[in-house]
Amino acid sequence: MPVSQNHTMSRSQFHFYRTFVPALHGLKDPVVLSFDDASFAKARAADPAEIPHHFIHSGNFFSPPYSKKPELRTKERVLSLQEKLMNDRTDGLMTLNVPVGSDFKVPYWKHAKADRLRALETSLEAALWAGEHAQRPELLYAGFEVGTFHDALHIFARAFNADFMQLSAGFGVFSRIAKFRSEDRIKQFEVLAGYNQLLGEFGGARFHASGGSSLNVLELLAFANVTSADGSTAVIAGLAYGSVLTASGRLVKADKITEWTCDCEFCSRKDMADTVRNLKRSSEARVRHNVHITRLSEARINDALANNTIAELTEERLAEYGRKDLWRCYALVRKKRTRS
Numbered sequence: 001m002p003v004s005q006n007h008t009m010s011r012s013q014f015h016f017y018r019t020f021v022p023a024l025h026g027l028k029d030p031v032v033l034s035f036d037d038a039s040f041a042k043a044r045a046a047d048p049a050e051i052p053h054h055f056i057h058s059g060n061f062f063s064p065p066y067s068k069k070p071e072l073r074t075k076e077r078v079l080s081l082q083e084k085l086m087n088d089r090t091d092g093l094m095t096l097n098v099p100v101g102s103d104f105k106v107p108y109w110k111h112a113k114a115d116r117l118r119a120l121e122t123s124l125e126a127a128l129w130a131g132e133h134a135q136r137p138e139l140l141y142a143g144f145e146v147g148t149f150h151d152a153l154h155i156f157a158r159a160f161n162a163d164f165m166q167l168s169a170g171f172g173v174f175s176r177i178a179k180f181r182s183e184d185r186i187k188q189f190e191v192l193a194g195y196n197q198l199l200g201e202f203g204g205a206r207f208h209a210s211g212g213s214s215l216n217v218l219e220l221l222a223f224a225n226v227t228s229a230d231g232s233t234a235v236i237a238g239l240a241y242g243s244v245l246t247a248s249g250r251l252v253k254a255d256k257i258t259e260w261t262c263d264c265e266f267c268s269r270k271d272m273a274d275t276v277r278n279l280k281r282s283s284e285a286r287v288r289h290n291v292h293i294t295r296l297s298e299a300r301i302n303d304a305l306a307n308n309t310i311a312e313l314t315e316e317r318l319a320e321y322g323r324k325d326l327w328r329c330y331a332l333v334r335k336k337r338t339r340s
């Protein structure tokens with residue numbers, strides 16, 4: 001099945017939105033845009049070959065200009081710029097997610113409870129405001145930066161009780177710091193366990209996980225009743241790190257490849273005389289291969305969701321990934337999971 005065509009956005013499926021890169025013209029798989037991607041707002045956004053189905057997030061507060069000028073990231077500015085980008089292929093808009101403090105070297109779970117709750121309440125206020133002012137409120141996902149199980153229970157219940165049934169959380173911010181990498185992953189799934197605990201009471205909810213979604217956690221996310229996710233690994237690894245994804249979810253430097261067997265749509269193209277050479281010299285080739293591998297995972301996940309075998313698929317893939325911390329994440333969610 002060609003994975004780059006005819007994306008129908010069913011609500012019962014798991015959707016992955018990759019980072020948008022102009023060089024990947026012609027790939028029609030879903031992408032994530034930032035509210036301030038103004039360069040697309042003109043001719044591009046109207047053309048499905050340029051901008052396919054997409055999710056518009058509320059910007060990276062941890063990178064410039066917002067790390068220096070947080071005042072550029074207000075609930076009003078986020079929504080108004082998102083609405084300039086919005087078209088009939090927009091699947092979701094993430095409302096303003098407020099970080100805990102401005103020092104992104106200290107993970108959320110290490111901040112004082114009062115500070116964490118203040119940030120979450122500000123995010124909830126932004127979501128409620130957007131609910132009243134948005135042209136298409138049905139697209140909104142209430143965005144949060146949440147770092148503990150109990151904070152998740154608290155704020156997600158508050159959102160559900162305010163009739164906000166589409167939630168979103170940012171993940172992976174502290175995985176950029178080596179000493180927190182593993183704990184950051186665990187915290188991500190503690191938060192998702194909190195979400196799952198509430199699902200028995202509040203059915204029909206949807207959840208978008210922003211960041212923290214490398215290939216080897218996609219099954220875990222779907223198992224955790226996450227309905228969509230965005231991530232940059234497939235694109236960034238190919239572009240910046242010269243790496244290609246293997247079928248078992250590992251990243252390998254293209255330089256180091258001697259033999260290569262891949263039956264992804266890109267590598268098995270008829271005009272692909274020398275795939276290895278191509279992957280070594282072309283960042284675009286690496287990214288296209290990586291995107292196809294990610295889409296194959298997504299398709300397999302959606303088969304499993306349709307057949308109610310997502311737990312089996314997750315265990316099978318985790319065995320292949322061979323990562324202890326990911327098994328811990330699985331155990332955390334399985335304990336609280338109330339909806340299959």
Ligand SMILES: [Zn+2]
Binds near residue numbers: 263264266268290292
């Ligand atoms: Zn390939």
